[in-house]
Amino acid sequence: MAIKKALAESGLALEEAFIVFGIGCSGNMNDFLDNYSMHGLHGRSIANAVGLKMANHKKKVIVMAGDGDTYGEGGNHLLHACRGNHDLKLFVHDNHLYGLTTGQVSPTSKKGMISKSTPQGMIDNSFDPLSLALTQGATFVAQAFAGNVPALIAIMKEAIAHKGFAIVNILQPCVTFDKVMTYKFYLERIFSLPAEHDRQNLAMALSLVMKAREEEKFPVGVLYQKEKATYTEEHANLKAETLLDKKRYTDFKTLMAEFR
Amino acid sequence: MTKQINWKIGGEAGFGIMTTGLSFAKLAVKNNLHTFDYAEYPSLIRGGHNSYEVIVSSQKVTATKKPLDILLCLNAQTFSENEARITAETIILYDASDFELPEKGRRVNIPLKDIREKFGAIEIANNTILLGASVALMGWDKKQLINLVGEEFKAKGEKVQKLNQDLVLEGYNLIEQNYGQLIQTFVGEEKKAFPALVITGNEMYALAAVAADCRYYSAYPMTPASSVLTVMADWQAKAGIIVRHSEDEIAGVNNALGAAFAGVRASVGTSGGGFALMTESLSFAGVAEIPLVVLLSQRPGPATGMPTWTEQGDLLFAVNGGHGEFPKIVLAPGDITEVMETTLKAFNLADIYQLPVIVLLDKVLSESHESISESLVEKYMQSYEVKRGKLVTQLTKDTYQRFLDTKDGISPRSIPGSPGLAYQANSYEHFEDGHTTESALERVKQVQKRKRKMNTYLETDFALPTVLGNLDKAEVVLVSWGSTKRPLLEAVKDVSSRSVAMLHFTHLYPLSRTKLASFFGKEKHYIIVENNSEAQFRKLLAAETGIYIEDVWLKYNGRPWWREELVDRINNLLKTKKYV
Numbered sequence: 001m002a003i004k005k006a007l008a009e010s011g012l013a014l015e016e017a018f019i020v021f022g023i024g025c026s027g028n029m030n031d032f033l034d035n036y037s038m039h040g041l042h043g044r045s046i047a048n049a050v051g052l053k054m055a056n057h058k059k060k061v062i063v064m065a066g067d068g069d070t071y072g073e074g075g076n077h078l079l080h081a082c083r084g085n086h087d088l089k090l091f092v093h094d095n096h097l098y099g100l101t102t103g104q105v106s107p108t109s110k111k112g113m114i115s116k117s118t119p120q121g122m123i124d125n126s127f128d129p130l131s132l133a134l135t136q137g138a139t140f141v142a143q144a145f146a147g148n149v150p151a152l153i154a155i156m157k158e159a160i161a162h163k164g165f166a167i168v169n170i171l172q173p174c175v176t177f178d179k180v181m182t183y184k185f186y187l188e189r190i191f192s193l194p195a196e197h198d199r200q201n202l203a204m205a206l207s208l209v210m211k212a213r214e215e216e217k218f219p220v221g222v223l224y225q226k227e228k229a230t231y232t233e234e235h236a237n238l239k240a241e242t243l244l245d246k247k248r249y250t251d252f253k254t255l256m257a258e259f260r
Numbered sequence: 261m262t263k264q265i266n267w268k269i270g271g272e273a274g275f276g277i278m279t280t281g282l283s284f285a286k287l288a289v290k291n292n293l294h295t296f297d298y299a300e301y302p303s304l305i306r307g308g309h310n311s312y313e314v315i316v317s318s319q320k321v322t323a324t325k326k327p328l329d330i331l332l333c334l335n336a337q338t339f340s341e342n343e344a345r346i347t348a349e350t351i352i353l354y355d356a357s358d359f360e361l362p363e364k365g366r367r368v369n370i371p372l373k374d375i376r377e378k379f380g381a382i383e384i385a386n387n388t389i390l391l392g393a394s395v396a397l398m399g400w401d402k403k404q405l406i407n408l409v410g411e412e413f414k415a416k417g418e419k420v421q422k423l424n425q426d427l428v429l430e431g432y433n434l435i436e437q438n439y440g441q442l443i444q445t446f447v448g449e450e451k452k453a454f455p456a457l458v459i460t461g462n463e464m465y466a467l468a469a470v471a472a473d474c475r476y477y478s479a480y481p482m483t484p485a486s487s488v489l490t491v492m493a494d495w496q497a498k499a500g501i502i503v504r505h506s507e508d509e510i511a512g513v514n515n516a517l518g519a520a521f522a523g524v525r526a527s528v529g530t531s532g533g534g535f536a537l538m539t540e541s542l543s544f545a546g547v548a549e550i551p552l553v554v555l556l557s558q559r560p561g562p563a564t565g566m567p568t569w570t571e572q573g574d575l576l577f578a579v580n581g582g583h584g585e586f587p588k589i590v591l592a593p594g595d596i597t598e599v600m601e602t603t604l605k606a607f608n609l610a611d612i613y614q615l616p617v618i619v620l621l622d623k624v625l626s627e628s629h630e631s632i633s634e635s636l637v638e639k640y641m642q643s644y645e646v647k648r649g650k651l652v653t654q655l656t657k658d659t660y661q662r663f664l665d666t667k668d669g670i671s672p673r674s675i676p677g678s679p680g681l682a683y684q685a686n687s688y689e690h691f692e693d694g695h696t697t698e699s700a701l702e703r704v705k706q707v708q709k710r711k712r713k714m715n716t717y718l719e720t721d722f723a724l725p726t727v728l729g730n731l732d733k734a735e736v737v738l739v740s741w742g743s744t745k746r747p748l749l750e751a752v753k754d755v756s757s758r759s760v761a762m763l764h765f766t767h768l769y770p771l772s773r774t775k776l777a778s779f780f781g782k783e784k785h786y787i788i789v790e791n792n793s794e795a796q797f798r799k800l801l802a803a804e805t806g807i808y809i810e811d812v813w814l815k816y817n818g819r820p821w822w823r824e825e826l827v828d829r830i831n832n833l834l835k836t837k838k839y840v
């Protein structure tokens with residue numbers, strides 16, 4: 001399993017990485033990893049992860065969820081997590097449909113996709129996580145393909161090592177329910193980033209993503225990476241120990257002063 | 261009858277009414293007087309009609325009274341809004357050059373416009389001048405007043421500070437020099453309860469939370485809970501806590517659950533509408549057994565309702581909120597002291613029983629100030645013991661089982677990061693070790709284990725209702741929960757009859773049938789007094805204990821119960837002897 005290898009090769013002891021799992025087929029990976037983890041509500045993993053990291057910012061916090069969970073139910077939390085550059089590593093298993101509920105469209109389905117919930121074809125345009133993450137402040141934006149496991153592991157390791165909000169959208173054909181976006185479909189459309197791509201150039205990354213979208217192609221690799229202070233680094237109260245390890249505050253008299 | 265002076269100021273929003281009211285209350289306390297206040301304001305930033313009244317007394321007082329003693333009218337509407345409360349003795353301060361008032365009470369012309377012109381001040385200065393006049397009428401010390409105003413405007417620079425001090429002195433001198441006959445010096449003799457803090461329920465919640473070692477607070481602003489967010493955010497610098505203004509309530513509660521899972525005491529605060537958004541997450545807290553304290557400050561619903569008014573309409577929602585069946589505790593303080601006690605307790609209960617604890621307030625409890633002895637508050641805070649329940653830091657068996665089936669229902673809990681004690685806080689039904697299961701046997705095991713936690717709480721930590729008066733001798737027993745306690749207490753004191761007692765509940769859910777039976781004798785006439793239309797506590801009491809109270813007094817117009825309304829009802833009842 002890619003994440004297991006990535007974590008091991010990153011040299012992280014079991015207690016050093018906390019994982020928050022989403023609800024969906026991908027969330028059921030929880031049974032294969034033995035880390036401290038939260039398996040919360042559909043769409044809320046990022047929200048749990050934000051709080052978890054703020055309480056113990058010295059741990060690595062990883063989020064493993066699906067596209068429905070992250071981009072549908074949890075879209076708002078994704079947006080704001082990018083804004084905060086919260087130091088989380090988000091791995092989205094994007095099979096562009098709702099597998100666990102047996103095959104409805106998800107935000108990343110193709111426009112026009114026919115499914116149990118859209119028998120006449122999905123009217124909406126497909127959601128683009130990459131441009132959203134880029135424009136809202138994520139500092140590591142990447143896309144990978146589940147068919148190339150070594151490359152996926154490499155990107156995962158980079159994301160884990162990155163300081164700041166990292167999102168890796170993992171293109172993943174659903175062999176049970178998707179007869180359109182199959183392995184073949186992807187192999188015909190994915191492309192590696194050109195040699196001259198400058199991952200530190202936001203505008204370049206954004207235009208590459210928008211162009212690929214227009215051409216119905218899928219870029220694979222690290223599109224953007226920047227070193228910026230993370231949310232917990234910028235918080236005045238987390239300069240030294242974690243919130244968990246701090247000594248209990250007992251100077252109540254000082255707080256009471258304003259009520260005199 | 262203990263002397264009580266009811267002072268009130270009214271005018272448009274944006275004219276310093278709230279600040280003046282609070283200043284008056286703080287000065288009263290400096291003169292050893294107990295205070296209680298009540299403010300009304302519409303859901304607007306400018307315009308509309310705002311009012312703030314403070315009742316002061318030499319003994320503890322917890323409700324305003326209908327007859328006004330001093331009324332400050334910044335506009336004519338204040339008079340018309342309060343006409344029914346004006347007696348022949350009411351001193352009315354207003355600017356006669358601004359508007360006319362009918363001949364009622366004892367009108368005193370304070371030439372605000374002229375005074376402002378003299379000092380080159382803007383209209384908002386009116387309230388400062390009137391504050392000075394009020395203080396003179398009360399016979400309080402001039403120096404105290406100058407110091408208070410000085411403190412208030414210190415941040416705005418020396419020029420503004422001096423201007424306001426001059427203005428307040430002008431108002432003071434005007435009364436002292438021209439209306440000496442109206443001055444009735446009122447100072448308290450009792451020194452025991454002083455110095456005192458002047459503090460709201462929300463502020464006390466924040467203080468108690470920090471004292472209880474709450475380190476993480478997340479919230480989305482919502483009236484009337486917003487001031488907790490503001491106060492806690494302000495205290496981050498001093499207390500080292502972390503406050504997150506989350507993108508929405510669902511984020512807020514899940515952030516807090518993440519922090520709580522990590523081992524930190526966490527809380528969220530909201531009102532009914534925000535609580536509604538949090539309910540699925542409470543269900544998660546319940547099944548994954550994550551401690552959380554939720555402040556729910558009620559306001560009239562449904563939907564957007566009346567944001568700045570008061571109601572007790574979310575009791576049953578608090579009790580039932582969250583799908584599925586899971587253990588939770590609902591507490592409801594009735595006054596500022598109880599806010600302190602229940603909040604301190606809530607954080608221990610959440611940790612010990614590993615579940616969500618809801619602390620129910622409402623607008624009037626959240627935003628009204630009460631004076632409370634500073635040394636009492638300090639005593640509570642310093643003597644508080646942080647009880648974290650069954651925390652495990654070392655692996656003693658072969659494997660760690662977070663949801664171990666135990667006799668009291670409470671399983672040992674590890675703090676993430678401890679080696680060998682990893683587990684999954686799982687929203688699915690799970691085995692004892694946390695992994696997901698659909699097994700019938702394991703499901704029943706966990707459901708029963710979780711239920712057992714509630715039984716343990718009922719045996720160990722459930723607090724009985726407080727009796728005020730003599731329950732044995734009483735023929736009429738008034739039952740209260742939450743903020744109805746305060747006006748009811750004053751009403752019962754006013755009636756002063758041995759046939760009347762009060763029964764006040766703070767631990768609302770779960771309720772113990774066996775422990776409560778003895779409080780409800782068949783010969784007495786019980787009345788539940790509530791601020792809602794569905795008699796929610798009557799329903800809850802009946803459902804949980806089988807005790808059904810026929811008589812209820814309900815008020816649901818967005819205002820709290822006035823003590824005179826209660827006095828009339830009680831006297832009526834005693835007179836007609838309807839309890840026979």
